[in-house]
Amino acid sequence: MPLFNQALFNAALFGGGGANGECPVLQVGNGILYPALRKAAVTIGPGRTPSPAQFQDGIDELNRLINSLNCDRLFIYSLDTIQLPLSESRSAWTIGCDPQGLTKVDLHLPRRPDVISYAVLISNNVRYPVTVATPQMWAARILDTNPMTFPDLLYYDRGYPVATITFDGQPQAGTILELWTWHLIPQAASLDDAMQIPSGYDDALVLNLAVRLAPHFQRPVDPDVRQQARESLMRVLSLNAPQPIADTGGLGCCNDRYNIYGDTYR
Secondary structure, three states, X not given: OOOHHHHHOOHHHHOOOOHHHXXXXXXXXXXXXXXXXXXXXXOOOOOOOOOXXXXXXXXHHHHHHXXXXXXXXXXXXXXXXXXXXXXXXXXXXXXXXXXXXXXXOOEEOOOOOOOEEEEEEEEOOEEEEXXXXXXXXXXXXXXXXXXXXXXXXXXXXOOOOEEEEEEXXXXXXXXXXXXXXXXXXXXXXXXXXXXXXXXXXXXXXXXHHHHHHHHHOOOOOOHHHHHHHHHHHHHHHHHHOOOOOOOOHHHOOOOOOXXXXXXXXX
């Protein structure tokens, strides 16, 4: 376990990391756990070192908090793109990682995608969008998978730790499957781990972690801290909320469409 005043308050990391404050990073120990334990009144007085057990409890609770927030679409600030080559022509592909080695995995990833937002098949440098079907859409399809049909629909069963992607046709061998998946906030393994997260996420994590840690250590939750935790999380969620697109085709003339945001026709 590193000493508090040496590793946790490393000057470069505490000041934002990187030369001249570029590419700021947030160190788990001093950037999240220490202020959360202070706000939860677990550590009384500035500069006092939490015990190794308190820090470990903080890491465990932080990871539970991150796992919970990663389930909320409005907490997801970005999408990752993953390109996976399909070596054969078939309709069903397993994806993920089986730590016990009991399931054959066709498309190996350290963790199977929690959610696939969009999908594209790339063949001969041409991109073919594929609709990610809901269970209702997949159940209502007319035909089962047809080997003679190029897919325009896929179903992701979200099995864990190995999931299955099934197409309504069979992609040709050599086709690339491009998946757009949620970018998840990473978990913490140690006090020295560094996170790079957008503005506002540090406040949301620290304050909401403090609310969870206080009862963990038999402390009352300060009402101001609880309210600040709600507000900090609402700011993050509102920033990531999708902007609805209204179909205003009937409001224009001469085949123009009206833009309700800019008060213009196009």
